[in-house]
Amino acid sequence: MTPLNLGKLGFGGAGIGNLYRAIPDGEALATVLAAWDAGIRYFDTAPHYGLGLSEQRLGAVLRDKPRDDFVISTKVGRLLEPNAAGGQDPEGFDVPATTRRVWDFSEAGIRRSIEDSLDRLGLTHMDIAYLHDADVHDLRAGIDQGLPALEKLRSEGVVKAIGVGLNSAEAALECVEAAHLDLVMLAGRFTLLEQPKVPLLERCMERRTGVVNVGVYNSGLLARSDVPDDAHYNYDQAPPPVLERARRLAATCRDFGVELPTAALQFPLRHPAVVNVTAGATSPEQVAANAARMEEPVPEELWGALEAVGRD
Template sequence: MRTHRLGHSTTTVTELGFGGGPLGGLFDPLDDDTAAQTLEAAWDSGIRYFDTSPHYGIGHSERRIGELLRGRPRADFTLSTKVGRLLIPQDPRGRMDESFAVPATHRRVWDFSRDGVLRSVEDSLTRMGLDRIDVLYLHDAEQHFEAALREGYPALAELRAQGVVTAVGAGMYHPGKLARLVRETDADVVMLSGRYTLLDHTALDELLPACAARGVSVVAASVFNSGLLATDRPAEGARYDYGPATPELLERVNRIADVCAEHGVSVPQAAMAFPLLHPVVAGVVVGMRSQEEVLRNREAFSAPIPAGLWSDLCEAGLLDERAVVHAGP
């Protein structure tokens, strides 16, 4: 699988990365054996970039990814995790976590201070059983942006200067705030959630031009917009950005599917390929929760996409006219 370097760093990622959210029990519970089989399948498929976070299943995702990667040569993979939420142990008293289908053994405390960042990194390394992280992101800082920018980012830059990590940035869904971070810091990479996809092109307004100007890479996450683009024809109850999709969105996906079908392409194939056409996008990260999902996504990712698909989507008014629709050299 092809790899790309992140910004001005020495860190590389495979074009298809493994998103660790589902390993934390996103939407539905996931047992350890299924998680292990999923990760083994991802490794066997050639994926070498693994992304996780303390937030995902209050530590479950980090622990499970660490269990796989501890048995692999350290130079053979790239690992990213995130900071901004500290996990504080608590008695679950039979309660489930508010965000993931796991017992509420910890509570999250927002903390983008220097001490919070350093503690979060130490806790993550302990959970994963690894000696270093490659990429460190400020996570979900939309409502805490000034603290993340003024306190959190300098801590990340300090860890990079010390060689503790090799690339730093932020992972958010708000392209405007990510653009500000790109302009005001020396970040290497941003992870953009759901804002440069077949359905949402808002990253074209500020973020992607800012990244191009500053030499910052983008990792595109949530390229299926929480599942709406994960199948050819969305089923009733399909999610868009973690909530139910509107009738207008369902109709738009069906129009995209019609154009794709004319070129012998599935919607998931197009959804994974589209962001990578832009020169600042180094990779896409896809959340996977089973061996079958890994194999299906890997096959779809490898499918050739006729260039005419993109021009036809543009002509149908389904892609922003500013979108890059021609692959680079």
């Protein structure tokens, strides 16, 4: 596993890239600073997040911090090219589309992506590079081109650690088998709601590949103690059976004096393959809540009760 110390809780940068809604610069920078003040020292971002806006905002705070005191990761696989057509970003970020995303898993493209990210961040070196979303674009090209390129960059010292950032556990397992990865960033596939048996996690332990777990609130479904009727799951309206299961989890948590989001945040770390849980935030208050929840005591008996609900 990577020798980098990520800590239990990381900061995910999609929200400060204006995911779904615009956030003023001041609020975004205050959110990053709140993460720092809460003791978070692992920060994740990507060119995809707000067409580089997330990287710019993270860098505005982190470039003034001692470089050896934090770990930063970005993602490769999409280059940002000038976009004469303009308009608004079509991929869910509330930003002007002055650039457009171009897929590129080649070694040259990955090298340029890291250099461009460092320029936006205002930093001299990157700690971790993840191949981003190969499962939704071209997994074969990602494995055949992208992963060897990342291994080469790691051997040259351009980055300290490499990995993949994917939504599919099955695709991530293929990548783990194909390359010597330090990390897998797995989104939404190992959560309190579903508690699946994920073969990827066992294989990561065998290969000494750490798992950074993200999407632990299942698109917000587990982010509140009381699950509302309009809650989302997998970025869509949660169907009635899923709402019912989430409410049973919430009720079980209340029986033990624990809030549902606290259990959801801490659950993945019970698996030895998971080295970090990274959560996004769009306000200092959200950062503070996540940091507090990660440190709250949870009775051991609760986990057994929640596992029983998850099996139903």
